[in-house]
Amino acid sequence: MAMFIVRRLAFGVSLILFATTLTFFLVHRDGIEVARTILGESATQDAVLARSEALGLDRPVVVQFLSWLGDAVRGNLGTSYFSTDSVASILVSRTPVTLSIVAGGVLLTALVSVGLGMLAAVRGGWADRSVQVLSVLGMSLPNFWVALMFVLLFAVTWQIFPATGYVSPDVSATGWLASITLPVVALALSGIAAATQQVRGAVIDLLEADFVRTLRSRGIPERSILFRHALKNAASPALTVLSLQFIGLLGGAIVIEKVFALPGLGTTAVTATIRGDVPVLLGVVAVTVVIVVVVNLVIDIVNGWVNPKVTLQ
Amino acid sequence: MPVAAPAPGPVRRSLFGLLVRNPLALTGLVVLVVLVLVAIFAGVLAPSDPIQPNLRMRNAPPGTPGAPLGGDGAGRDILSRLMYGTRLTLTGAALAILVAAVVGVPAGLVAGYRGRLFDAVASWVADVLLSVPGKVILLAVIAAFGPSVLITMSAFGVILSPHLYRLVRTQTIGVKNELYVDAATVAGLSDVRIVARHILSVVRAPIIIQSAILAGIAVIVQSGLEFLGLGDPSQVTWGSMLGNAFAVIYQAPTAMIWPGVAIGVTVASLVLLGNGLRDAVQGSTTAPRRPRRVRPTAASHAAASAASATGPDAASEALLDVRGLRVGYPRPDGDTTVVVDGVDLRLRRGEVLGLVGESGSGKTQTAFAVLGLLPRGGEVLGGSVVVNGEDIAGLSPAARRQLLRTTLAYVPQEPMSNLDPAFRVGQQLVEPLRVRGMARTAAKAKALDLLAEVGIPDPRRTFDSYPHQISGGMAQRVLIAGAISADPVLLIADEPTTALDVTVQAEVLSLLRRLQRERDMGVLLVTHNLGVVADICDTVAVMRSGRVVETAPVAELFANPQHEYTRALLDASLDDTEPRPALVPREHGAPDPRDAAGDRPSGPAAPDAPQPSTSRSVR
Numbered sequence A: 001m002a003m004f005i006v007r008r009l010a011f012g013v014s015l016i017l018f019a020t021t022l023t024f025f026l027v028h029r030d031g032i033e034v035a036r037t038i039l040g041e042s043a044t045q046d047a048v049l050a051r052s053e054a055l056g057l058d059r060p061v062v063v064q065f066l067s068w069l070g071d072a073v074r075g076n077l078g079t080s081y082f083s084t085d086s087v088a089s090i091l092v093s094r095t096p097v098t099l100s101i102v103a104g105g106v107l108l109t110a111l112v113s114v115g116l117g118m119l120a121a122v123r124g125g126w127a128d129r130s131v132q133v134l135s136v137l138g139m140s141l142p143n144f145w146v147a148l149m150f151v152l153l154f155a156v157t158w159q160i161f162p163a164t165g166y167v168s169p170d171v172s173a174t175g176w177l178a179s180i181t182l183p184v185v186a187l188a189l190s191g192i193a194a195a196t197q198q199v200r201g202a203v204i205d206l207l208e209a210d211f212v213r214t215l216r217s218r219g220i221p222e223r224s225i226l227f228r229h230a231l232k233n234a235a236s237p238a239l240t241v242l243s244l245q246f247i248g249l250l251g252g253a254i255v256i257e258k259v260f261a262l263p264g265l266g267t268t269a270v271t272a273t274i275r276g277d278v279p280v281l282l283g284v285v286a287v288t289v290v291i292v293v294v295v296n297l298v299i300d301i302v303n304g305w306v307n308p309k310v311t312l313q
Numbered sequence B: 001m002p003v004a005a006p007a008p009g010p011v012r013r014s015l016f017g018l019l020v021r022n023p024l025a026l027t028g029l030v031v032l033v034v035l036v037l038v039a040i041f042a043g044v045l046a047p048s049d050p051i052q053p054n055l056r057m058r059n060a061p062p063g064t065p066g067a068p069l070g071g072d073g074a075g076r077d078i079l080s081r082l083m084y085g086t087r088l089t090l091t092g093a094a095l096a097i098l099v100a101a102v103v104g105v106p107a108g109l110v111a112g113y114r115g116r117l118f119d120a121v122a123s124w125v126a127d128v129l130l131s132v133p134g135k136v137i138l139l140a141v142i143a144a145f146g147p148s149v150l151i152t153m154s155a156f157g158v159i160l161s162p163h164l165y166r167l168v169r170t171q172t173i174g175v176k177n178e179l180y181v182d183a184a185t186v187a188g189l190s191d192v193r194i195v196a197r198h199i200l201s202v203v204r205a206p207i208i209i210q211s212a213i214l215a216g217i218a219v220i221v222q223s224g225l226e227f228l229g230l231g232d233p234s235q236v237t238w239g240s241m242l243g244n245a246f247a248v249i250y251q252a253p254t255a256m257i258w259p260g261v262a263i264g265v266t267v268a269s270l271v272l273l274g275n276g277l278r279d280a281v282q283g284s285t286t287a288p289r290r291p292r293r294v295r296p297t298a299a300s301h302a303a304a305s306a307a308s309a310t311g312p313d314a315a316s317e318a319l320l321d322v323r324g325l326r327v328g329y330p331r332p333d334g335d336t337t338v339v340v341d342g343v344d345l346r347l348r349r350g351e352v353l354g355l356v357g358e359s360g361s362g363k364t365q366t367a368f369a370v371l372g373l374l375p376r377g378g379e380v381l382g383g384s385v386v387v388n389g390e391d392i393a394g395l396s397p398a399a400r401r402q403l404l405r406t407t408l409a410y411v412p413q414e415p416m417s418n419l420d421p422a423f424r425v426g427q428q429l430v431e432p433l434r435v436r437g438m439a440r441t442a443a444k445a446k447a448l449d450l451l452a453e454v455g456i457p458d459p460r461r462t463f464d465s466y467p468h469q470i471s472g473g474m475a476q477r478v479l480i481a482g483a484i485s486a487d488p489v490l491l492i493a494d495e496p497t498t499a500l501d502v503t504v505q506a507e508v509l510s511l512l513r514r515l516q517r518e519r520d521m522g523v524l525l526v527t528h529n530l531g532v533v534a535d536i537c538d539t540v541a542v543m544r545s546g547r548v549v550e551t552a553p554v555a556e557l558f559a560n561p562q563h564e565y566t567r568a569l570l571d572a573s574l575d576d577t578e579p580r581p582a583l584v585p586r587e588h589g590a591p592d593p594r595d596a597a598g599d600r601p602s603g604p605a606a607p608d609a610p611q612p613s614t615s616r617s618v619r
Helices: A002-027 A031-039 A045-054 A061-073 A087-123 A125-140 A143-157 A173-207 A210-217 A222-259 A265-275 A278-306 B008-021 B023-040 B078-114 B116-131 B134-145 B149-176 B179-186 B191-227 B238-247 B253-285 B298-309 B312-317 B363-371 B397-406 B425-435 B440-453 B459-463 B472-484 B502-519 B530-536 B554-559 B564-573
Strands: B320-330 B336-347 B352-356 B379-387 B408-411 B490-494 B522-527 B539-544 B547-553
Touching (some): A002 B134, A087 A278, A125 B253, A143 B191, A210 B472, A222 A278, A222 B191, A265 B134, A278 B134, B008 B023, B008 B253, B023 B078, B078 B116, B134 B191, B149 B191, B191 B238, B238 B253, B336 B522, B363 B408, B363 B490, B363 B522, B408 B472, B425 B440, B440 B459, B472 B502, B522 B530, B547 B564
Antiparallel strands (some): B320 B379
16 A cells, blocks of 8 residues: 555656646746736836846746746745736635635535436436436536526526625635535536446446345345445546546636636636736646645545555555 | 457448437537538628627627627627637637547557557556646646647647547557457568558547547637637637627627537537447447347247146245246347246255256356346246245345345355455355344354355455455355355355366365255256266256256266257267267257157257156156
């Protein structure tokens, strides 16, 4: 088990390095150009050169990257080009927003897809067909469009939920719940559609497994076969699906946040992309990948606990 | 479970045929073709200019003359913009899939075919790409190269490529080990030709299916980026239309509906195409391999009813009384494949009845029918199964479970796949005991006793082990312990030694014999091994093509087999016999010259002809 965790950890570190290196060299720009963007067209050439130097952009690219990496490891992600805020402080305020809706989305995906998938697999017939139709629908409709429809119906027309904005749970727990409900549901829909299919397939296969017949031959009730044996056997593949869903939802959150005007990592990244605020964009990429690595590690450990075979590998 | 690679020929030949015959896939394809036509002829079809604003049309409601779906915030015709938007949507998706295929397919072929270092590196890169949130990386690409659809979607193609890479790699590894690829290698074909001819043809269908699904994802991602304002501002796109409509949500709420419907219809057509194609391909290549089809005949019905008519008094003392049992599986074309066709079996307490026959003769299906545990789709079409005086057809599921908890038990063929891999051995023994109402500690003690009784040297250790930690022989002993834990009077053992090593086979067989004698159980032993029959059985029923052709005490059957097929079986399996004659042909119809021709009824059931006998029943 220890070896297993070390191996996963090594993969996680290589993943973080890969993503940040790739992003750094992709978005790297000439220092003069950056300084000109910040200061505007009217700035003098001297001022532009001085700003470029102050930002350390006159050094060779590799040196810039290594110094960014060195600072990043110590928690210093630099300062936004367009404000005096440190990137770290921006990320600290934005990350909880994104994590709220992504974690909610993963939880909802897990609950609904297991329920619907098992229903379709066990009942068959019309239940199965309805789930199939819903699933194609869920995969086909873009989640941000569903989010727009939610805003139109629940916020603009019926005014049940707030249309936009985020309420921190420190301020009001119910306000927080109300502010993330629509985003979470909209975000989870496509994941639910995909995961339901996978749960359904896994349960159908499991119920045809030899050991299920043997369990039945011992007079074990169907309830125990389904909720004890099938669920525990399906847990390991389901966790893998969930970890992929989590990554997908992090990406989906970018667009969903825009619809609901949530001040999360997604809106931050989009604004930084449009303005060319390289340190902020790099920071978002770094923190996103770190979140992915941590979540995957947790899922791997839970997996080792659920699936007795993993510990031996 | 290993999935057999589909044979290359049929898939290649009929991929388009399958597609057209599947209604879902066909619908998807038709919609897609319409969309492509709209994209090509948008200039002709669109009623208005998509870019020229018309101030009088600003936020016009649907149904306005000249703008059937209304006008947008700048007064441009929504319908025309939708038609033009098809162009970039389809181009972007096609580009992403093209790049994904160009990167992923060759890499998957090489990794799967060659393996080694390339495989290790490529698989690592694929894992990395799958673990990074793709949209975040796309933002970096847009920041670097500006809002160009072509560059963004090419980059997205690279992000999607691991899906195709993994698919192709897995399939290639599967095909590489097929014998016909070995043969091609031996025949001196170059690697390139082998890959092109034998491997690409197999992976083609899965690639197309996966590509359709990925194209749907590409459409959604592209429109999402355009909605965020990260698309090409000079182009008409569905995503940017949604963004514009969102800005005027209070003035013209319906304007948000149309681009979403367009995206939904496009993605749905791709998903349906992919799903339909997958169903069609899987349906044609992994159809369940059932025992071959046996046509029910009038003769067999007659035989079944005749058998049912003989002596009801015989039934009263029988532990197991099977009469005229017929089992079938419905087929997609509405017909039924009959796998057990009028089987009669009788078994007394303390008797061991061997049920022998070759693969596909219906012996295991008979055993499952007796247990009431036929695989999905299987059903008892006729006849009766009476266990210990109770007709199981009339029992509720609960009563049937009760029967399994007290009277009837099952020992399976494949020990490793018949233990639940997620639970410890002990838990699997304790659960049935607990279900029967035993207290936790008593159940644990009994489980340990049972493990000792079936000859497991260290019961406590095995109790705490997971199935993958014990050997096949041990696992079979555990399963036997589970079977006898109910103190059954009737044990159904389905090829209990087939999957074991030869030395272990003998041990397990002698264990079964000992338990049978000590507990005076009736045992129905399904096997194809006549050595096992000779070793343990009192009586033998020989099955062929879903019917019992001969039933006799074991010594008599070996000494003087009456039925042609029994003789053929004996000749084929005994080591000290004369050179063997060919096995009796399995197909009914053409009379075999060695058959005693005189006294059998006409019709296709000929080889099952009854032959006169006094001491036994031969049908």
